[in-house]
Amino acid sequence: MPNGQPIPVIIDCDTGVDDALALLFAARHPGIDLRAVTCVAGNTDVDGVVRNTLTVLERAGAADVPVARGAERPLIEAPRSARHVHGHDGMGDLGLPAPRRTPADVDAVTLLRREILASPRPVTLVPTAPLTNIALLLRTHPEVTRNIERIVFMGGAAGAGNATPVAEFNVWHDPEAAAILLTAGVPITMYGLDVFTRVVVPAADVRRLRASAEPGARLAGELLAHRPATPGSRPDDPTEDAGGLGDAGALCAVADPEGLTTRRLPVEVSLAPGPARGQTVVDRRPRVGESELHEGTREQPLVDVGLDVDVERYVGLYLATVEGTGNGTG
Numbered sequence: 001m002p003n004g005q006p007i008p009v010i011i012d013c014d015t016g017v018d019d020a021l022a023l024l025f026a027a028r029h030p031g032i033d034l035r036a037v038t039c040v041a042g043n044t045d046v047d048g049v050v051r052n053t054l055t056v057l058e059r060a061g062a063a064d065v066p067v068a069r070g071a072e073r074p075l076i077e078a079p080r081s082a083r084h085v086h087g088h089d090g091m092g093d094l095g096l097p098a099p100r101r102t103p104a105d106v107d108a109v110t111l112l113r114r115e116i117l118a119s120p121r122p123v124t125l126v127p128t129a130p131l132t133n134i135a136l137l138l139r140t141h142p143e144v145t146r147n148i149e150r151i152v153f154m155g156g157a158a159g160a161g162n163a164t165p166v167a168e169f170n171v172w173h174d175p176e177a178a179a180i181l182l183t184a185g186v187p188i189t190m191y192g193l194d195v196f197t198r199v200v201v202p203a204a205d206v207r208r209l210r211a212s213a214e215p216g217a218r219l220a221g222e223l224l225a226h227r228p229a230t231p232g233s234r235p236d237d238p239t240e241d242a243g244g245l246g247d248a249g250a251l252c253a254v255a256d257p258e259g260l261t262t263r264r265l266p267v268e269v270s271l272a273p274g275p276a277r278g279q280t281v282v283d284r285r286p287r288v289g290e291s292e293l294h295e296g297t298r299e300q301p302l303v304d305v306g307l308d309v310d311v312e313r314y315v316g317l318y319l320a321t322v323e324g325t326g327n328g329t330g
Contacts, residue, residue, distance in 0.1 A: 006033035007149075008119045009254060010112065012070070014042025014129035015052040017223050018246025021318075022128055023053065024220050025251045027062035029321045032255055034062060035123065036115040038108035040070045041079045042130045042173055054099030060216045063101060066115070070108025071132040074174035108133045113141045122149035124254055127181075128247035130170050131155065135177035138184055150187045154250040156267070156280030157193035158305055164275065168193050171269060172278030179269040182301040189262060191250040192280065195309040199249045203241035205319055212323070220322045245318055252314040253306070259317070261308035266300035 009032050013019040026034045037057070039049040050069050057065050073079040104111055112133065116123050125148055127134050134151075137144060155170035155178060163172035171178040182188065201224050209221025224243025245252070253260040266283040270276040282305055 005121070006031050007254060008033045008035050008121050008123045009251075010034075010036045010038070010115055010123055010125050011251075012038045012040060012108070012112070012125070012127040012129055012131075012133050013053065013247070014040050014044070014049050015056060016043035016049070016129070016247070017226050018244070018248060019043070019128050020052065020056045021220060021223050021245060021248040022126075022251045023056045023062075024060045024216055025248050025255075025318055025321050026126075027057060027060035027065070028216065028324065029251070029255050032251070034065050035119060036066045036068070036111055038068050038070050038112055038133050039103075040108065040129050040133045041072050041074075042170065045079070046070060046072050050103050051099060054101060054103065056219070058099055058101075059219045066104045066111060068104045068106055068108040068111035071136065074130060074132050075135060075176045077174060080173060109137050109140055112137045113144055116144045116147050119147060122147050124149050125151045126153070126250055126254060127151070128154040128170075128250055130173035131177035131181045132174045135174070135180035138180055145184060145186050148184070148186045150189060151181065151184060152189040152191060152250055152254055153181065154191045154196065154247045156190050156282075156305075158265075158280070158282040158284065158307065159194055161279065162193060164278065166276055167270075167278030168280065171280055175269050175271050175278045178278075178280070179271060182267060182269065182303065187304070188301070189253065189260075189304040189306065190267065190280070191253055191260070191306045195260065195306040196246060196249060197244065198309055199245040199252075199311050199314050201243050201245060201315055201318070205315070206241045206243050209319075209323070214323075217323050245314065248318060249309065249314055252317050255321075256313070256317055259310040259313040260306050262304040262306050264302050265305050267303040267305065268300050 026032050039053055053067050157168045161167040163169040206221055206224045209217050212218045268281050270279040
């Protein structure tokens with residue numbers, strides 16, 4: 001919270017279990033000024049994403065945050081949901097009530113442009129979803145970059161992928177959009193699978209949240225219980241209730257960047273058809289190789305790539321924020 005002022009944040013999401021965890025955190029952290037949320041197809045269809053987002057914000061006590069519907073499908077690919085992970089409704093099939101309000105009467109790109117340019121301080125943009133809305137924004141209204149402080153996106157991987165052996169879901173879902181994001185011309189932090197999978201809330205904390213009388217904290221517990229730290233674990237496994245923070249870690253990195261270790265590295269997205277499509281190719285070599293020596297170097301965007309994370313710090317930050325037991329400053 002620089003100079004004691006909250007950070008203006010806009011989230012672009014595909015709510016989703018862990019997007020919901022991220023929304024709960026952003027709505028409750030005193031150092032974050034959540035100015036808007038935009039929705040895109042990804043974990044489930046875009047109308048389901050809008051419904052889930054409105055419901056979560058109501059539970060979080062942030063029903064006044066504007067929400068807009070965005071892209072129904074990637075720029076080129078057909079939509080490919082992750083319902084097998086997030087449930088048929090995208091929210092763990094928890095049977096949550098329908099939201100009491102409706103989204104804004106403008107589309108996501110229009111809302112993004114309006115809120116970014118209207119912010120009195122430069123905005124931190126946090127996409128936790130396929131990057132279709134962000135690519136459309138950057139191509140349609142490139143002037144927004146003058147009031148974007150940083151983009152912290154959940155996506156990509158320097159190591160193994162999850163949608164494919166080398167590609168992470170959000171980037172794989174719309175590789176062209178991710179490639180456009182990397183050319184935004186603003187500082188970019190990649191909160192990828194290398195750190196995403198490591199931040200796990202212990203089972204005892206998840207059980208405490210699930211027993212809470214406060215609706216937002218209880219929802220966080222139910223969502224975490226749907227994100228087992230060890231998929232396929234046995235019912236009698238004492239770690240079964242532990243849950244991964246997933247996308248919410250990217251919001252922790254906005255509120256408390258000291259908990260994330262990054263290196264500024266060249267990154268590009270593989271766009272060619274085949275098994276590497278959607279891979280974020282992160283160049284971690286200490287010096288150029290034979291390819292560059294023989295064929296010449298290429299300009300690649302430099303990205304602050306998350307390579308290590310203080311797990312205990314971010315778990316503590318998340319719990320203190322969602323339960324309201326601390327000042328949430330990390």
